[in-house]
Every structure is written in C-alpha cells, then in structure tokens.
Amino acid sequence: MKKCDVLIVGAGIAGCAVAYELAGAGASVVVAERGAVCSGSSGLNAGGIRQQFSQETSVRAGMETVRRLVGFKEEFGVDPAFRQAGYLFLHDGADSARKLERAVRVQNACGVPTQMVGRDEVSRLVPGINVVDVAGAAYNPTDGYVDPNSVVAGFASGARARGATILQDNPVIAIESRGTRVTGVITPSGRLMADIVVNAAGAWAPAVAAMYGGSLPITARRNDIFVIDRSPAPHDFLPLTIDLVTGLYFHSEGEGLVAGIAESFVAVDPPDRVAVGSDVLPALVDRIVHRLPELATAGVTHGWAGFIETTPDDNPVVGWTHLDNVYTIAGFSGHGMCLAPGLAPLAAREIRGGSPEHLEIYRLERFEQGSVEAETVWGGSGIAAGTGAGSPSIIKE
Numbered sequence: 251m252k253k254c255d256v257l258i259v260g261a262g263i264a265g266c267a268v269a270y271e272l273a274g275a276g277a278s279v280v281v282a283e284r285g286a287v288c289s290g291s292s293g294l295n296a297g298g299i300r301q302q303f304s305q306e307t308s309v310r311a312g313m314e315t316v317r318r319l320v321g322f323k324e325e326f327g328v329d330p331a332f333r334q335a336g337y338l339f340l341h342d343g344a345d346s347a348r349k350l351e352r353a354v355r356v357q358n359a360c361g362v363p364t365q366m367v368g369r370d371e372v373s374r375l376v377p378g379i380n381v382v383d384v385a386g387a388a389y390n391p392t393d394g395y396v397d398p399n400s401v402v403a404g405f406a407s408g409a410r411a412r413g414a415t416i417l418q419d420n421p422v423i424a425i426e427s428r429g430t431r432v433t434g435v436i437t438p439s440g441r442l443m444a445d446i447v448v449n450a451a452g453a454w455a456p457a458v459a460a461m462y463g464g465s466l467p468i469t470a471r472r473n474d475i476f477v478i479d480r481s482p483a484p485h486d487f488l489p490l491t492i493d494l495v496t497g498l499y500f501h502s503e504g505e506g507l508v509a510g511i512a513e514s515f516v517a518v519d520p521p522d523r524v525a526v527g528s529d530v531l532p533a534l535v536d537r538i539v540h541r542l543p544e545l546a547t548a549g550v551t552h553g554w555a556g557f558i559e560t561t562p563d564d565n566p567v568v569g570w571t572h573l574d575n576v577y578t579i580a581g582f583s584g585h586g587m588c589l590a591p592g593l594a595p596l597a598a599r600e601i602r603g604g605s606p607e608h609l610e611i612y613r614l615e616r617f618e619q620g621s622v623e624a625e626t627v628w629g630g631s632g633i634a635a636g637t638g639a640g641s642p643s644i645i646k647e
C-alpha cells in the first residue's frame with residue numbers, strides 16, 4: 251500500500267500543474283492517471299491562451315498563465331511554443347459587442363491591454379478576411395496559443411523532478427470513505443492512502459466524485475477540431491480569431507490553420523476517447539469560406555474531437571467538497587489551458603491549508619447559493635449554444 255500526502259486523480263493540465271506546485275512546497279504527491287499523461291482534453295484542444303474573460307478572477311488567472319508561459323522554457327526546460335499572436339473576438343455590433351465592451355473594461359482595470367477595434371484593424375490583423383457582417387472586434391495582442399502537450403509535459407516532468415510520482419495506466423476505480431473523510435483510493439495496482447485527494451479528472455470528475463458520494467455539475471460536451479491545409483497568411487501567426495458572428499474559431503498551424511465551430515454535443519457518461527464528428531464539416535467549411543473566401547479551395551487534412559467539461563456558468567469548480575479531505579479542480583468549460591496554470595499556485599496553497607483570496611467565484615456552493623455569475627466572453631455553454639447565423643446540418647443534443 252502506497253502512502254502520500256496528496257493523491258491527485260488525473261494527469262491533465264490541472265492535475266500536473268497542481269502536482270508541480272504541491273511537490274515544490276514539499277508535499278509527497280502521487281498522481282493516478284487512467285491512461286497516459288495528457289491523454290484527456292488537455293491533449294486535444296486548440297491551445298488558445300487568453301486573458302479576455304469577463305470576471306476579474308479569471309482575467310487575473312489568465313494573466314498569471316501568460317506570465318508563466320513567457321518564462322516557461324526557462325522554468326521547465328520545455329518550449330511551450332507560445333505564440334503571442336493575440337486573440338481577436340469578432341462581433342456584429344449587437345449584444346456580443348456590449349458583452350465584449352464590459353469585459354474589456356474589467357480586463358483594462360487589471361492591466362490587460364485589450365481594445366475594441368474597428369473593421370479596418372480586423373482586416374489588417376487577418377489579411378483577406380471578409381468583414382461584410384463584422385462591426386469590429388475585441389483584440390488583445392498579449393494573448394496567443396501554445397502547444398498544449400508541451401505545456402502539460404513541462405508541468406509533469408517538473409512535478410517528477412520535484413519528487414512527485416505519476417502512475418500512468420492507473421485508473422481510480424473506487425474511493426473508500428469513513429465519516430467525513432476519504433480513507434483510501436483503489437486502483438488496479440493496489441490501494442493508495444492519502445491525507446488529501448484532489449479530483450482533477452476533467453470531464454470525468456463527476457464519475458470520480460460519485461465514487462465518494464459527491465456530485466459535480468460538469469457536463470461533457472464533444473467538440474470537433476480540424477486542420478486546414480492553407481492560411482491567408484502562411485508565413486505569419488494570425489491572432490486566434492473567435493468569430494462570434496458565425497460561430498467559428500481558427501489560428502495558424504504550420505502553413506495552414508486549426509479551426510473549429512462553436513457547437514458541441516452532450517455526452518452522457520463520456521467514454522475515454524471520442525471519434526471526430528465529420529458531420530460538422532459542412533458547417534465548418536461554410537463558415538470558413540464565408541469568413542476567409544480565399545480558402546474556398548483549401549483542404550481539410552484531418553481532425554479530432556475531445557470533451558469540453560462544462561459547468562452551468564462556464565467557470566471551473568475549485569475548492570473543498572462536502573468531505574473534509576477532498577478538493578476539486580475541474581470543469582474549466584473550454585478554458586483549462588488558459589486558467590489552470592495560473593490557478594494552480596492558489597489551489598496548491600489552499601490544499602496545504604492556506605486561504606488564498608480570489609477563488610470565491612469558483613466555489614461549488616455557488617450553485618446552491620444562487621451567487622452564480624456566468625463567464626460571458628466565450629465558454630463551454632456559449633459554445634454549446636452556438637452562435638452560428640447558419641445552422642449546421644447536425645442536431646444539438
């Protein structure tokens with residue numbers, strides 16, 4: 251039987267970043283991962299890193315993530331391929347413009363240099379873009395995108411170097427509890443005992459919570475992402491562009507693009523892996539050709555899908571649960587790469603007994619207390635609803 255101070259379930263960005271912080275503070279840490287490091291959503295996303303959120307807590311977490319990514323190679327010895335090419339949210343002048351304007355004020359107050367820009371600036375930033383139905387955008391040049399696998403690999407190797415053990419191919423299959431405490435965690439390779447258990451199992455965090463009699467309002471939603479073999483600016487890094495008018499996003503990838511659409515699809519009891527839904531391709535192609543007309547003859551080389559782990563207000567769940575020694579950090583709602591690296595030091599401090607400020611909006615109790623303020627810039631629920639002017643030829647569940 252293995253004993254440790256903290257047992258973390260899940261080796262995605264959340265689990266590995268928290269393991270790194272805790273191990274650095276001297277805790278003995280074991281991470282139990284069902285598959286390989288980064289085999290969940292963290293290895294399947296677009297790598298977008300933004301500070302453009304509507305709530306101060308998330309803006310500041312994004313700022314801390316950006317700060318860490320700038321010095322990542324030095325700290326971890328791994329190049330995260332952080333392209334600070336900016337993030338551009340296109341709007342049509344209606345409701346989404348008001349939401350962006352409000353969020354920009356919050357960001358500016360925190361020191362993030364986001365600006366509302368007009369169509370000319372959009373056209374300058376994305377050559378060849380069709381702005382006929384675009385009124386403007388929110389643009390922050392210090393956002394960008396990373397290679398998510400490299401970021402998680404950096405945190406995982408950093409955690410190991412600080413003494414953490416990452417057990418791969420080790421699913422947690424049962425959790426024992428007595429009274430108000432978890433007393434043991436069962437995996438196929440044996441029983442683990444830990445003073446504290448951290449649920450960092452992403453889209454599968456509700457299934458892990460059920461093992462200790464808890465529940466989490468996290469819904470897994472399949473989202474599909476594709477590689478396009480051409481870009482309007484093959485030798486530049488375009489800003490990560492989120493088109494709130496049609497429900498499309500893209501950024502540069504090699505000499506082409508990575509792109510996806512807003513809509514996502516509920517998966518009840520999500521499996522470990524999910525096949526890409528090529529049924530979304532007609533909608534993706536329509537929207538790309540509309541927004542970037544010169545890509546009309548471009549090809550889609552391949553695609554994949556992952557789960558976006560979505561809460562009702564598009565903010566994560568971070569904090570203690572109904573059990574005294576179980577902590578949750580999950581439900582990032584489509585922005586785990588943006589938030590988890592920045593939040594991990596705060597979560598680790600709390601797990602070690604501290605009382606960090608600025609985590610209140612992420613508490614699980616908010617859903618019972620009705621103190622819920624949704625993230626409004628872009629999140630899993632917004633993605634779920636889609637923003638598309640044209641309906642894709644698929645059914646949203």
Ligand SMILES: Cc1cc2nc3c(=O)[nH]c(=O)nc-3n(C[C@H](O)[C@H](O)[C@H](O)COP(=O)(O)OP(=O)(O)OC[C@H]3O[C@@H](n4cnc5c(N)ncnc54)[C@H](O)[C@@H]3O)c2cc1C
Pocket residue numbers: 259260261262263264265282283284285286287288289290291292293294295296297298299420421422423450451452453454455458473474475510555556557558559579580581582583584585586587588589
């Ligand atoms: C198509 C797509 C695009 C996205 N784009 C972006 C983006 O541009 N920017 C951004 O910030 N976010 C994006 N996201 C969201 C982002 O990927 C997630 O928010 C983030 O990866 C969540 O990290 P996590 O560590 O919480 O979960 P995960 O990375 O899913 O890690 C959870 C881990 O727990 C393990 N696990 C589950 N059950 C068990 C068990 N019983 N025992 C042991 N281990 C278990 C899983 O195998 C997994 O490795 C996107 C997601 C998708 C699908």
